[in-house]
Amino acid sequence: DAMVIQNPRYQVTQFGKPVTLSCSQTLNHNVMYWYQQKSSQAPKLLFHYYDKDFNNEADTPDNFQSRRPNTSFCFLDIRSPGLGDAAMYLCATSDLGGVGTEAFFGQGTRLTVV
Amino acid sequence: AQKITQTQPGMFVQEKEAVTLDCTYDTSDPSYGLFWYKQPSSGEMIFLIYQGSYDQQNATEGRYSLNFQKARKSANLVISASQLGDSAMYFCAMREGRGNTDKLIFGTGTRLQVFP
Numbered sequence: 363d364a365m366v367i368q369n370p371r372y373q374v375t376q377f378g379k380p381v382t383l384s385c386s387q388t389l390n391h392n393v394m395y396w397y398q399q400k401s402s403q404a405p406k407l408l409f410h411y412y413d414k415d416f417n418n419e420a421d422t423p424d425n426f427q428s429r430r431p432n433t434s435f436c437f438l439d440i441r442s443p444g445l446g447d448a449a450m451y452l453c454a455t456s457d458l459g460g461v462g463t464e465a466f467f468g469q470g471t472r473l474t475v476v
Numbered sequence: 477a478q479k480i481t482q483t484q485p486g487m488f489v490q491e492k493e494a495v496t497l498d499c500t501y502d503t504s505d506p507s508y509g510l511f512w513y514k515q516p517s518s519g520e521m522i523f524l525i526y527q528g529s530y531d532q533q534n535a536t537e538g539r540y541s542l543n544f545q546k547a548r549k550s551a552n553l554v555i556s557a558s559q560l561g562d563s564a565m566y567f568c569a570m571r572e573g574r575g576n577t578d579k580l581i582f583g584t585g586t587r588l589q590v591f592p
Binding site: 393397403405410412415417450454456460461462463464465466467468469470472 | 480567581
């Protein structure tokens with residue numbers, strides 16, 4: 363059974379139209395990450411939640427926001443998507459066990475901006 | 477500054493042969509973890525193997541082993557007896573920090589192609 367679930371798998375949105383990507387987990391992990399991965403590039407960390415504490419990466423554009431209403435769910439909001447935001451968005455979760463703790467990934471949402 | 481460096485954009489290996497994928501890292505934190513993930517064309521990240529900074533022995537998981545050279549700050553992945561299904565992107569990643577600064581960052585990846 364999938365433990366980290368991202369919906370939808372594929373999302374097409376219009377230029378400038380707000381879009382929300384969702385991630386849910388059944389692992390009860392405290393840490394949740396959002397990564398942006400463009401074609402043939404490394405996943406780039408956008409932000410992460412350490413329990414309820416939100417941690418934004420310094421170079422994450424303001425266009426990207428996140429919400430975590432409870433332990434199980436986390437959302438990525440793109441307020442005004444541009445063509446450059448087309449990418450795979452990966453959600454991952456991890457327990458609080460420290461640097462040796464494995465991160466579990468969802469299958470990703472591939473975002474297309476038209 | 478790049479924290480994780482993978483210098484091989486692409487690698488080819490013949491089926492049943494062994495292949496080494498390189499990874500070097502940079503951190504001043506004495507406590508860190510190094511991970512390798514496989515990403516097939518479908519997109520999901522599959523965890524392969526982990527090495528902790530304090531581990532005395534190199535990690536092994538089936539056909540995967542990690543050649544950990546701490547002084548050189550390298551953590552190369554060795555895949556033995558390559559299979560066609562091993563063709564994918566491979567990412568080296570490092571987890572460092574504590575509490576709110578704890579995060580997992582990735583290298584640029586190596587595309588491995590296994591041919592018959």
